[in-house]
Amino acid sequence: SSGINAEYGGLNCTFDWKRLINRIKLVDCQGEQRIAIRDKEKDNLFNMFYLRMHLRRIAYQHPTTVAVALMIADVLRLVDKSDMYPECSLSESPNHMDVYLTLTDGILEQISNFRGSVTEEMRQAKALLRRIHTRQLYTLIKETPPSNRTFPDKETLLNEVLGDEEDLKPHLTVE
Numbered sequence: 270s271s272g273i274n275a276e277y278g279g280l281n282c283t284f285d286w287k288r289l290i291n292r293i294k295l296v297d298c299q300g301e302q303r304i305a306i307r308d309k310e311k312d313n314l315f316n317m318f319y320l321r322m323h324l325r326r327i328a329y330q331h332p333t334t335v336a337v338a339l340m341i342a343d344v345l346r347l348v349d350k351s352d353m354y355p356e357c358s359l360s361e362s363p364n365h366m367d368v369y370l371t372l373t374d375g376i377l378e379q380i381s382n383f384r385g386s387v388t389e390e391m392r393q394a395k396a397l398l399r400r401i402h403t404r405q406l407y408t409l410i411k412e413t414p415p416s417n418r419t420f421p422d423k424e425t426l427l428n429e430v431l432g433d434e435e436d437l438k439p440h441l442t443v444e
Contacts, residue, residue, distance in 0.1 A: 284316040336406040340397050344380060347394040352385050 289310060296305045306314060328334060349359045354368050362369040381398050383391065400406065 284320045285313055286317070289313050289317065332409060333406065336408070337401060339407055340401050341377065344377065344394045344397050347390040347397070348380055351383075351388060351391055351394075353379065353383055 289306070292307050292310050294305045295302050297303075345359060351359075353359075354362065354371075356368050357365045359372075362372060377398060380391075380394055383395075
């Protein structure tokens with residue numbers, strides 16, 4: 270999938286995964302099975318790890334990618350207890366294989382088109398999905414380096430992050 274991600278991301282991909290897979294062998298080494306790769310494949314193997322590192326830096330950690338991922342996580346949290354799946358909550362679905370096996374990448378579309386009982390959480394989830402589709406994404410206001418300090422309360426943390434940006438405080442929550 271890295272090759273596909275690189276192609277869609279407009280990155281030059283010289284890694285040939287089919288070639289690598291065809292040239293991998295399992296060998297017995299002192300009674301243990303080991304993966305062996307021909308020395309001729311070292312450049313291809315290097316390209317695989319280089320591509321992975323490059324994609325992580327350029328695409329996977331891109332602010333837009335991170336914002337969309339956070340918004341999707343919030344959508345899934347909001348609909349977790351909804352009646353989309355009456356048998357169990359979304360987070361409990363791995364324990365209910367009949368429900369879990371119906372979950373696909375189309376879950377966001379299912380949420381958007383859901384016509385069952387619409388709770389406040391479902392309204393918020395649909396609103397977040399509309400924001401994703403219209404590119405009204407979460408915005409990073411400020412990053413702070415990790416520290417060993419503990420904050421006595423959420424208000425202190427909010428003051429630390431925002432400083433004198435008082436007009437932003439009513440629009441933010443700290444969890």
